[in-house]
Amino acid sequence: MAAPSHPALAHQFDDLPQQYDAASTGMWAFLLTEIMFFGGLFVAYTVYRQAYLPGFTEASQHLDVFLGTLNTAILIGSSLAMAMAVHAAQTDQQQHLRRFLWLTILLGAIFLGIKGYEYWHKYHENLIPGSHFDYHGAHREAVQLFLVFYFVMTGMHALHMIIGIGLLAVLVILASRGRFSATYHTPIETIGLYWHFVDIIWIFLYPLLYLIGHHS
Amino acid sequence: MNEYIVSQHTYYRVFGALLILTLLTWGVSYIPFSPGWSVVIALTIAICKGSLVVLFFMHVRYSNQRIWVFVGAGIFWLVLLIALTLSDYLTRSYTLLAF
Numbered sequence: 001m002a003a004p005s006h007p008a009l010a011h012q013f014d015d016l017p018q019q020y021d022a023a024s025t026g027m028w029a030f031l032l033t034e035i036m037f038f039g040g041l042f043v044a045y046t047v048y049r050q051a052y053l054p055g056f057t058e059a060s061q062h063l064d065v066f067l068g069t070l071n072t073a074i075l076i077g078s079s080l081a082m083a084m085a086v087h088a089a090q091t092d093q094q095q096h097l098r099r100f101l102w103l104t105i106l107l108g109a110i111f112l113g114i115k116g117y118e119y120w121h122k123y124h125e126n127l128i129p130g131s132h133f134d135y136h137g138a139h140r141e142a143v144q145l146f147l148v149f150y151f152v153m154t155g156m157h158a159l160h161m162i163i164g165i166g167l168l169a170v171l172v173i174l175a176s177r178g179r180f181s182a183t184y185h186t187p188i189e190t191i192g193l194y195w196h197f198v199d200i201i202w203i204f205l206y207p208l209l210y211l212i213g214h215h216s
Numbered sequence: 217m218n219e220y221i222v223s224q225h226t227y228y229r230v231f232g233a234l235l236i237l238t239l240l241t242w243g244v245s246y247i248p249f250s251p252g253w254s255v256v257i258a259l260t261i262a263i264c265k266g267s268l269v270v271l272f273f274m275h276v277r278y279s280n281q282r283i284w285v286f287v288g289a290g291i292f293w294l295v296l297l298i299a300l301t302l303s304d305y306l307t308r309s310y311t312l313l314a315f
Contacts, residue, residue, distance in 0.1 A: 020219065024279075028286040035290045039297050046298070047305045053251055069242045073235060080231040083222070083273045090221045189219075196273045200266045207258035211245035
């Protein structure tokens with residue numbers, strides 16, 4: 001009689017390593033579609049920045065560089081916490097696993113809080129694109145266009161983070177029920193891949209949105 | 217599991233490198249290069265940071281060839297998207313729209 005299989009092993013797979021391989025490959029395939037999604041936004045941004053360079057530079061100066069840099073550090077920290085959670089799962093340290101998952105969620109939430117504060121600040125300065133947009137510089141329309149890119153790109157990034165925090169919350173619940181071990185922690189790995197990918201998007205958003213207007 | 221366990225020490229070093237590169241790109245942005253050069257410098261640093269995340273945090277350095285093919289395909293199509301689009305827009309002699 002065959003040895004009893006792991007409860008997490010789906011019947012279409014021979015063993016857990018094969019299931020892990022399929023799951024991580026699937027997540028990478030999803031991330032490729034995400035690269036093309038954000039890639040389109042980045043290319044559109046590049047085309048319009050090249051067309052309206054003075055306006056984009058001027059608009060970038062209205063972003064808070066300090067908060068942008070702080071948020072970059074916080075998000076990198078959350079990625080480290082996520083990587084440490086994977087390590088804790090691989091080495092079967094249940095308490096560390098839960099703590100690092102919570103830390104990842106906490107740092108992600110702080111990032112979103114700072115992002116929300118920046119949005120609130122833009123709202124009070126009447127710099128939200130649309131009928132209440134109130135800006136009297138030489139490059140009014142180009143500044144508004146930059147801010148459309150700013151809100152769409154950071155907004156889509158924030159949406160991905162909110163989804164990520166939801167997924168991490170599910171992982172915390174499953175981890176507290178003892179579902180993960182050194183032999184099975186595929187969901188920690190694959191959601192970790194997603195979380196790190198969202199971090200990479202921000203790593204490119206930060207210089208393109210916050211830093212390009214600095215010197216001039 | 218047939219996966220490689222990356223040491224905590226490696227994670228901390230990658231984290232340190234990412235923080236240093238973040239401070240570097242912030243500091244460099246105060247140096248008045250031309251707009252073109254400042255973007256090239258900023259993106260070079262961003263690509264370095266992204267590569268560190270992909271190779272170590274996402275374990276690609278320790279992954280099999282299939283994962284490398286997936287990552288390579290993502291980069292290839294992104295480069296194609298950027299290069300073909302910009303080969304059009306950057307070589308036009310007129311501006312896009314007159315605001």
